[in-house]
Amino acid sequence: MDTLRPIDPAHKDKAKELADAGVRYVTASWIDIFGRSRAKSHPVHLLPELMAGFARYTPRGINGIGAMDPVEEEVTTLPDLDTLTVLPWDTRFAWMAADMWSDRGEPFSLCPRSILKQQIDRAAEQGYRCTLGVEPEFYLYRPEDLTSGGFGVLTATGAIEPSPAYDVETTYDVADFLDDAVTTMGQIGLDAFALGAEGGVNQFEIDFYYKDLLQMADRLTLFRLMMHQVAKRHGLAVSFMPKPFANLWGSGAHFNLGLYEVGGSGESVLRLGNPAVHGEEEWSKESKYFVGGLFQHARALTAITNPLVNSYKRLTPRLVDGSVSWAPIKIAYGPNNRSCMIRLPENRPAIEVRNPDASANVYLAGAFLLAAGLDGIANEIDPGEPITELASDRDEIQRLPRTLLEAVEAFEADELSHQVFGKDFITDYAATKRAEWERSHLPVGDADRNAHLPYF
Known part of the structure; x- marks a missing residue:
């Protein structure tokens, strides 16, 4: 053979x-x-x-x-x-x-895995090792309950107003599935430390410990496969779709990036994130510049971290009922500020990138985020001052792309994109995503006709 x-x-x-x-x-x-x-x-x-x-x-x-x-x-x-x-x-x-x-x-x-390995090797040549923790949110539902208007209400507790987030009884209602999922996660090398109800009806999150970047990409790929299989054992289905319904909270997959210096005497953590985690008053210059690099390439990054037309229906400042969506739209950072693209958590030495969703290919997203952060360190890119108020209300702050088309155009124009992905990938990916946007944008449906036929 x-x-x-x-x-x-x-x-x-x-x-x-x-x-x-x-x-x-x-x-x-x-x-x-x-x-x-x-x-x-x-x-x-x-x-x-x-x-x-x-x-x-x-x-x-x-x-x-x-x-x-x-x-x-x-x-x-x-x-x-x-x-x-x-x-x-x-x-x-x-x-x-x-x-x-x-x-x-x-x-x-x-090959997404090869693209990530190339960036990991480049980071190692510069003396760095990157870790990643991911917080994937998902919806859980009975397939027979799915309609054009929603998932139905899975839990016996029913809908909790204004949100079921952190509701203990809602979590207990689906404990059989969650317990099976967490047990199976442990058997594939993922150690969960928290599980519970999220902001949308039928929405949940299972959090697990970080790993080296390639290990996390491999495990998260298997995790997604596992979650679908375990759900089927319970007559259920899971979806990591970014925005399944307009009236529901979107599902994110926050990326928590850590960075280590690797030297002859071992390795030491670069103090990424909030300095309070380390008992310090100032955050490390590497941490600041890493964020600066993410900001420098933020609009291009979004084509990879938010790769669907549907992704941008999550990246809005408010839900259809007018309440705050918690999804970032501005290229900003802040200590514990969830309205920014970057949050500096107060409980872990990491930078939390909040705009990615679970439709992202974690190999590609990890490769581009790592390259952008290291570009910030290499060029000492200053991210500016932190934001402590609602970032979406600050008109002077640059915005993340509003559509997949905007993101793809930024992706094509960014020099770092070409360094990370190469000509063949850029050409095919941009063409594929532009075609996806056109398939969504060009059709004319009932909503257009109902809105415009009587008036024009």
């Missing part, structure tokens, strides 16, 4: 070990632009060949970027054995994260 690399005899022993434990299939998962796992599954005895690179794909259109082409070059998956996880909800299968490689022996230009 043709492989990209020589077969390692040690992998035959691993295949036997898995088979003896009851595993029947292995999945070397590459990640599409939407952050979903894609792969074929193979009988476990083929693990050595799989590790050497024999599974080939034609991924472009299927990957969510570019047009499908039946004569395109194939790519080969090279799995990362360190990520191998026997799936707790179906122990017949073992899952691994994999990179996509061309037959020329180089990373595929549209």
Whole structure:
């Protein structure tokens, strides 16, 4: 069987070990632009060949970027054995994260995991290591309750006004699902420390501890897969869609970035975030410049951290009922200020980037955020003064893009985008996202006709 690399005899022993434990299939998962796992599954005895690179794909259109082409070059998956996880909800299968490689022996230009690894390597060359914690919000519902007007009310407690956020009884109503989810998370390497009801009816959040950037990207990809599978065991469905209904709170996925200096005598944390966490009066210059870099590239970043037309229906200052949405729209930072793009939490040494949502591909978002922050450090970019009041009311503060089209145009124009992603990715991603925006914008529907036909 043709492989990209020589077969390692040690992998035959691993295949036997898995088979003896009851595993029947292995999945070397590459990640599409939407952050979903894609792969074929193979009988476990083929693990050595799989590790050497024999599974080939034609991924472009299927990957969510570019047009499908039946004569395109194939790519080969090279799995990362360190990520191998026997799936707790179906122990017949073992899952691994994999990179996509061309037959020329180089990373595929549209491979999100390879793009992130390149930025991690560049950070290491500069003496830095990055960590990431993510706070994904999601809606939980019965599929049969879904209508054009909402999810229905899942919990016996019902809707809580003005918001079910932090409501203990609402959490207890879905404890069977949440307990199953948290238990399964532990089995795939994610340690939860908090769970509870969020701001929207049927909306919840499970928080877990941070990891190195690549590890978090791999685990979060598996987490999303896991959550859908666990929900189905309970006759439920989950959605990480940024804004499923106009009258409901949006679902974010705040990125908490930490940064470490790596040196010959070990490593020390760069004091990212609120200096009060460290018992200091001044925050570190690296922390300030890191935020400055995020601001410098904020509008371009949004094309990756908020990648859907629907994402920008969350990034609004108010909900349809006029209440504050809690989603940021301004390129600003503040200590514990949730109306800003960046919050400096008072309980952890991290910078919380609040605009990303869970539709973002965490590999791509992590790569761009890391590169932007390090660009800020390298060029000593000052983010200005912190904001302590509602940022959306400050007209003089630059705004995040209002639409996906605005974000894509900023993405194409930003020099750092081209350094991080390369020409091939920029071209195909921009074309794909522009087409997505046009499909949403160009159709004329009943709302337009009802509003305008009688008057014009």
